[in-house]
Amino acid sequence: xxxxxxxxxxxxxxxxxxxxxxxxxxxxxxxxxxxxxxxxxxxxxxxxxxxxxxxxx
Numbered sequence: 661x662x663x664x665x666x667x668x669x670x671x672x673x674x675x676x677x678x679x680x681x682x683x684x685x686x687x688x689x690x691x692x693x694x695x696x697x698x699x700x701x702x703x704x705x706x707x708x709x710x711x712x713x714x715x716x717x
Contacts, residue, residue: 663704670696 674692677683683692 666700670700 670693674683674689674696677692678689683689
């Protein structure tokens with residue numbers, strides 16, 4: 661799945677949480693976005709490390 665699709669998925673999740681009142685303030689919204697983007701970044705970094713390690717062997 662491409663990066664842009666992952667961003668869409670994250671935004672859809674945040675919108676649903678806002679609509680269902682799980683997120684009730686702009687501060688919670690920002691915290692949730694930062695958390696989700698951090699998780700995505702970790703996933704991308706792991707993927708890049710795996711690719712780098714397999715290429716270097």
